[in-house]
Amino acid sequence: MQKEIIGYGSFIEGTYGRKLPQVSTPNFGETILFYAGRYALKYLIKRIQAATPIGTIWMPQYYCPFVKEWMNHEFESIKYYYVDPFDPESKIDWTQFKSTKDLVMVNNYWGLKNTDIPEGDRPIIIEDHSHGWLSEGSLNSKADFCFASLRKTLPIPMGGIAWKPKASKSDISLNNSDIFDSYSGENPMNEAWDTIIGSMELKATCTKNGQKERYLEQYMNGELMVRSIYEVYKVSAAHAAFINQYIHTDFNSFKKKNVDYTYPKLKKSDTFKIVRHETKAPFGLLLAFKSLDTLNELKKHLVTNQIYPALLWPTNDLTTEYTYLLNIHMDYRFDTTDLNYIITTINNWITSNK
Numbered sequence: 001m002q003k004e005i006i007g008y009g010s011f012i013e014g015t016y017g018r019k020l021p022q023v024s025t026p027n028f029g030e031t032i033l034f035y036a037g038r039y040a041l042k043y044l045i046k047r048i049q050a051a052t053p054i055g056t057i058w059m060p061q062y063y064c065p066f067v068k069e070w071m072n073h074e075f076e077s078i079k080y081y082y083v084d085p086f087d088p089e090s091k092i093d094w095t096q097f098k099s100t101k102d103l104v105m106v107n108n109y110w111g112l113k114n115t116d117i118p119e120g121d122r123p124i125i126i127e128d129h130s131h132g133w134l135s136e137g138s139l140n141s142k143a144d145f146c147f148a149s150l151r152k153t154l155p156i157p158m159g160g161i162a163w164k165p166k167a168s169k170s171d172i173s174l175n176n177s178d179i180f181d182s183y184s185g186e187n188p189m190n191e192a193w194d195t196i197i198g199s200m201e202l203k204a205t206c207t208k209n210g211q212k213e214r215y216l217e218q219y220m221n222g223e224l225m226v227r228s229i230y231e232v233y234k235v236s237a238a239h240a241a242f243i244n245q246y247i248h249t250d251f252n253s254f255k256k257k258n259v260d261y262t263y264p265k266l267k268k269s270d271t272f273k274i275v276r277h278e279t280k281a282p283f284g285l286l287l288a289f290k291s292l293d294t295l296n297e298l299k300k301h302l303v304t305n306q307i308y309p310a311l312l313w314p315t316n317d318l319t320t321e322y323t324y325l326l327n328i329h330m331d332y333r334f335d336t337t338d339l340n341y342i343i344t345t346i347n348n349w350i351t352s353n354k
């Protein structure tokens, strides 16, 4: 970790040539790769729509605002439902969905959930495992279809995946190449891919502050392309090969080991609770706050100390006591020296805010 220049950030730049352990090849059933999670989700909905008319599309109220906006651009009939994102045991109230033609998107919050899929008549269910790729919930999903944004976990510039779980009860097959959009000339995804991979390379070799600004700007340019491209393009063979290098890497074992090391060393605070599970690997160190102002105070303190957490998600109207989440990455890039530094920095803030 080159702390002085790049700090501890969320954008995963590479493996620095390290050989990481692999999980034994999971059986996901039918799978298709995409350039991002949102393209996988759009493909799935279009694929289902091509086979059967669908009514309302239900999304969780607490969800990434950019993806909500992107989905609203693409689909008219979206409504939102409520589920507590900070309680791994919280359950969806399935009785609120009255029609079997509705489509409900459920989120495996932070990789800690195992969604209960109701028996009997029920809506069509798509499950999002973007924060829990290779989690127990993703491996054993009973949803009709699943997807994940792979670029949230793997050191890749772009990537998403859709699959039809083994336990799916849907009779719609996943693959139908008619759903993909076509293009003439260069695939527009190539530019986004090259822009983001360029920024990953800049980050991995960054030794000067000026380079840091460049990679951040370049990364944002690539991200803005994803936000403004709505067509779903097939992943090229070369890009698929790049994604597949890491697709079965066991990133969760590092996260679990790192959070288990961290939890007992953190001082108690009345301002946040740790969202965690005894046996499951979380997306990162998850601190849920009651107040956005307090969250922002800790965030500012962390940033001053070169720790760059993510705020998930600022615009929401949760009615629970805890309403905002700070995620501090705890992946394979961090060793015990890094973790001790992060722990001390958080503990210093807790002590000075008592």
Ligand SMILES: Cc1ncc(COP(=O)(O)O)c(C=O)c1O
Binding pocket: 035, 036, 037, 038, 039, 064, 067, 107, 128, 130, 131, 148, 149, 150, 151, 159, 160
């Ligand atoms: C929970 C969740 N699901 C899906 C997505 C969409 O993934 P992508 O950005 O790869 O389209 C995001 C994106 O930020 C997300 O946070």
